[in-house]
Amino acid sequence: MPELPEVETVRRTLTPAIGARITSVWDSGMGLHMARKPPRAALRKLVGTRITAVRRIGKYLLVDTDGDLSLLVHLGMTGRLRLHKVGDPRANHTHVVFGLGDRELRFSDPRRFGQIDVVTRSAERAHPALAVLGPDALTEGVDPVALHARARGKKAMLKAFVLDQSVVAGVGNIYASEALWRAQLRPTTRAHKLTVESARRLALAITEVFDHALSHGGTSLRDFVDADGAEGENADYLSVYDRAGEPCPRCQTAIRRSVLQGRATYYCPTCQRP
Amino acid sequence: MTSAGDDDRDDDAQLRQLRAVWVSMRDEEPSDRGLAALMAAAREKASELEHAAQPSWWQRVLASLRRPPVLALATVTVLLGGALIITQRRADMKADATATSETSADSNVVERSDRERAESVPGAQRAGAGSTAAAAGSAAPTAGPGAAPPAPAPVEPTLAKPTAEVTAVVTEKEPRRDPKATPKLKAPTTGSTPTAQPEFAVRPDDDAPAPAPAGAGEAGPRGGMAGSSPSLAIAQDEAPVLSDSVTSDPGTATRPKPKKPIARSAPPPIEGEDRQTTKDESAQVGGNTQPTLDQLVTQCAAAAARGDCAAVRVLAQRILTRSPAVYKSRVAPDAAIKRCLPSTAPNSMQ
Amino acid sequence: MITDQADEDLMVLYQKGEVRAFEVLLSRHRRPVYNFILRFVGDKETAEDLLQEAFMRVIKGAEAYKRQAKFTTWLYTIARNLCVDQTRRRKHRKHASLDAPMDSSEESGTLMDVIPGNEMASDRKSVNKQLHETMQLAIAALSEEQREVFLMREFLDMPFKQIADVVGVPENTVKSRMRYALEKLRLELDEYKDLAKAAP
Numbered sequence: 001m002p003e004l005p006e007v008e009t010v011r012r013t014l015t016p017a018i019g020a021r022i023t024s025v026w027d028s029g030m031g032l033h034m035a036r037k038p039p040r041a042a043l044r045k046l047v048g049t050r051i052t053a054v055r056r057i058g059k060y061l062l063v064d065t066d067g068d069l070s071l072l073v074h075l076g077m078t079g080r081l082r083l084h085k086v087g088d089p090r091a092n093h094t095h096v097v098f099g100l101g102d103r104e105l106r107f108s109d110p111r112r113f114g115q116i117d118v119v120t121r122s123a124e125r126a127h128p129a130l131a132v133l134g135p136d137a138l139t140e141g142v143d144p145v146a147l148h149a150r151a152r153g154k155k156a157m158l159k160a161f162v163l164d165q166s167v168v169a170g171v172g173n174i175y176a177s178e179a180l181w182r183a184q185l186r187p188t189t190r191a192h193k194l195t196v197e198s199a200r201r202l203a204l205a206i207t208e209v210f211d212h213a214l215s216h217g218g219t220s221l222r223d224f225v226d227a228d229g230a231e232g233e234n235a236d237y238l239s240v241y242d243r244a245g246e247p248c249p250r251c252q253t254a255i256r257r258s259v260l261q262g263r264a265t266y267y268c269p270t271c272q273r274p
Numbered sequence: 275m276t277s278a279g280d281d282d283r284d285d286d287a288q289l290r291q292l293r294a295v296w297v298s299m300r301d302e303e304p305s306d307r308g309l310a311a312l313m314a315a316a317r318e319k320a321s322e323l324e325h326a327a328q329p330s331w332w333q334r335v336l337a338s339l340r341r342p343p344v345l346a347l348a349t350v351t352v353l354l355g356g357a358l359i360i361t362q363r364r365a366d367m368k369a370d371a372t373a374t375s376e377t378s379a380d381s382n383v384v385e386r387s388d389r390e391r392a393e394s395v396p397g398a399q400r401a402g403a404g405s406t407a408a409a410a411g412s413a414a415p416t417a418g419p420g421a422a423p424p425a426p427a428p429v430e431p432t433l434a435k436p437t438a439e440v441t442a443v444v445t446e447k448e449p450r451r452d453p454k455a456t457p458k459l460k461a462p463t464t465g466s467t468p469t470a471q472p473e474f475a476v477r478p479d480d481d482a483p484a485p486a487p488a489g490a491g492e493a494g495p496r497g498g499m500a501g502s503s504p505s506l507a508i509a510q511d512e513a514p515v516l517s518d519s520v521t522s523d524p525g526t527a528t529r530p531k532p533k534k535p536i537a538r539s540a541p542p543p544i545e546g547e548d549r550q551t552t553k554d555e556s557a558q559v560g561g562n563t564q565p566t567l568d569q570l571v572t573q574c575a576a577a578a579a580r581g582d583c584a585a586v587r588v589l590a591q592r593i594l595t596r597s598p599a600v601y602k603s604r605v606a607p608d609a610a611i612k613r614c615l616p617s618t619a620p621n622s623m624q
Numbered sequence: 625m626i627t628d629q630a631d632e633d634l635m636v637l638y639q640k641g642e643v644r645a646f647e648v649l650l651s652r653h654r655r656p657v658y659n660f661i662l663r664f665v666g667d668k669e670t671a672e673d674l675l676q677e678a679f680m681r682v683i684k685g686a687e688a689y690k691r692q693a694k695f696t697t698w699l700y701t702i703a704r705n706l707c708v709d710q711t712r713r714r715k716h717r718k719h720a721s722l723d724a725p726m727d728s729s730e731e732s733g734t735l736m737d738v739i740p741g742n743e744m745a746s747d748r749k750s751v752n753k754q755l756h757e758t759m760q761l762a763i764a765a766l767s768e769e770q771r772e773v774f775l776m777r778e779f780l781d782m783p784f785k786q787i788a789d790v791v792g793v794p795e796n797t798v799k800s801r802m803r804y805a806l807e808k809l810r811l812e813l814d815e816y817k818d819l820a821k822a823a824p
Contacts, residue, residue: 001627033625033626033644034626034642034644074625076625076627077627077651111647111651112644113625113626113627113644113647113648115625129625163628165625165628244297244298245294245295245296245297245298245299246298253290254290254293254294254297254298255297256297256781257297257781258780258781259656259696259780259781261630261631261652262631262649262652262653262656262695262696263652288810289806289810292759292809292810292813293778295752295755295756295759296756296759296763296778296779297778298752298756299756299759299760299779300756301655301656301658301659302658302659302662302668303655303658304654304655304658304671304672304675305672307672307676308672308673308675308676311676312650312676312679312680312683313643313647313650315680315683316643316646316647316650316683317643319683319684319686320638320641320642320643320646321641323638323639323640323641323686323687324640324641325641326687327639327640327641
């Protein structure tokens with residue numbers, strides 16, 4: 001599932017689309033996420049506008065136009081947003097296509113858990129998807145003091161706490177495991193036990209794992225590709241995720257695999273003490 | 275995930291090594307066999323669940339009735355109350371219908387009584403009757419002598435010569451009453467205690483009624499029956515009282531003095547129509563419907579406004595008889611009406 | 625995002641008719657449940673059938689699901705019960721023999737082939753594969769009661785309390801069965817401990 005580094009990678013590879021005029025929009029008629037139908041009327045408002053910027057907030061992409069409208073995209077679990085040449089064969093499960101002259105911006109999503117919508121830029125934070133987001137881990141950084149304050153009184157486990165997009169926007173399952181390992185914090189520790197020192201370590205760890213992942217083009221485990229279709233290489237650089245049984249890079253203890261809320265969690269039982 | 279207390283797996287080195295093996299065992303991916311059928315079943319169930327989550331309106335009503343007993347009780351109470359009100363109104367309407375038909379029959383008796391009275395009380399009554407007749411004559415020119423007693427017309431608060439007791443108010447069909455059977459109409463016999471007096475007995479200190487308006491329904495027939503005393507129409511309701519009070523208990527001044535004419539109030543204008551002249555109103559008497567409670571209340575208020583307390587009392591009695599609820603809500607609170615009513619037991623009459 | 629919601633919240637959404645919530649649950653749990661069943665019953669075809677049946681029961685029982693109940697407890701109770709019924713229906717219980725062929729491929733030998741000293745693949749993945757197969761057989765040799773506890777504990781990392789809820793026995797009984805399971809595995813694999821040590 002694309003997380004901040006993957007979405008940021010897509011954003012960077014979409015910058016060639018800046019300046020292009022949206023000449024047409026097509027949709028498959030299938031709703032994404034929990035919507036029964038695509039937001040066709042809203043998407044058609046973008047026709048005739050020119051792309052001025054491509055931004056990211058957490059795991060959301062925003063394609064700004066010269067009007068006050070922006071295209072909002074979330075890749076979900078299997079979504080892809082890619083630039084194609086007109087005439088390239090369309091992949092299965094392509095749901096939205098924006099004509100950009102000699103190119104097309106295509107959104108495909110086999111599982112349809114992604115999202116596409118149009119927001120008014122001047123009021124974008126009022127959109128339900130963006131309203132709940134906390135500070136972006138990359139652009140705004142992770143403030144350890146704020147992190148510690150948020151953790152106060154929280155009974156949720158640290159992993160769930162880190163995955164909460166209102167705490168830090170952009171952390172997903174992979175990087176939660178990675179960051180907690182890096183910070184030497186057990187995923188099952190209750191959030192309210194986070195000390196000032198451990199909050200500082202955690203804040204730093206989140207930033208470091210993201211920087212590390214970005215330098216390798218994001219992590220491709222199954223579906224992720226950037227806007228050019230290239231897979232990320234960060235999977236080879238993960239410390240604990242999907243490395244159950246392998247020795248911990250720090251202490252050689254076999255990495256354990258657990259399941260939290262149906263999602264795999266990896267940790268070292270030795271250097272991530274509860 | 276295991277908690278710290280459960281974690282006893284790090285103690286044994288051998289076990290740790292073995293654990294490293296099975297922990298590293300990769301999960302296998304299940305095939306897609308059956309996935310389509312599973313999702314089809316999930317969609318079908320989702321559809322059922324969605325419908326189940328939104329019950330139909332009658333199910334919602336039923337569910338709300340079934341829920342807290344208080345709500346159910348409130349609903350039942352409202353329904354029963356509504357049924358009672360409807361039943362009550364139907365009974366009132368039936369009573370109106372009966373009263374109207376009987377009043378026209380009664381009017382014959384009244385006229386005969388009036389005639390008798392007029393014959394027995396010369397002078398004032400005759401004058402009153404005459405004036406009444408005159409008023410009636412002006413009010414109902416089309417109703418000549420010998421005309422059949424028309425149906426009573428609603429009373430209109432017009433200026434009327436105070437030559438007769440209130441008779442115009444007797445425009446409704448009242449159920450035939452046996453004076454003897456109706457205690458409240460029964461006049462106190464000699465030696466009877468004051469408490470036996472009917473509530474609306476006319477008292478000697480009553481204000482002089484305003485001149486009876488012309489055009490009263492009763493005036494029609496009265497007019498047709500020249501010489502009949504309108505006062506006896508009321509007297510009919512209270513006939514035993516009047517007669518008895520006159521004959522048996524002269525000390526109990528419960529009746530208006532014959533010399534004081536009771537104003538006759540003209541029937542209230544029918545909505546949408548211009549105010550009728552007495553002439554026209556009396557012409558309508560024969561074909562009009564029975565006065566409603568509203569009309570009686572209006573007549574009563576008008577009578578109170580012009581000071582015709584005798585009429586007020588009679589009308590108030592009639593309203594109370596027909597609908598104690600209306601009496602309580604619209605007549606008893608009226609200050610002008612209250613002034614005409616006796617101060618004892620204002621709200622009920624037994 | 626619906627994909628970020630907790631299992632219990634997804635079930636509540638499904639109870640309101642949102643089929644996508646069920647899809648998320650399915651995508652999360654299909655694989656781990658399948659592997660639990662597979663390691664319990666031993667063959668893929670049966671495991672897939674039971675997997676299908678387990679989720680069908682989740683669909684059919686969706687109305688009855690209570691928000692307070694942990695979804696995984698409910699799900700694995702269903703899966704475990706199906707596995708127990710299945711193994712009892714079997715006419716001949718498959719005994720895991722360490723001398724039996726590991727699989728039906730032509731190249732498979734017996735477990736003895738993987739004992740140190742014999743010619744064996746030296747690369748990591750190969751060694752792991754053999755170890756894993758050995759381990760699978762050892763797990764299959766456990767009694768049903770021990771096996772289910774062992775799988776839930778070691779592969780699903782379930783707390784003992786949750787395992788007790790799934791299996792329907794007291795927590796101490798679960799711990800006891802776990803101890804016996806580990807002891808039996810230790811004995812079964814004792815002669816292969818050098819092999820385990822050799823695993824990279």
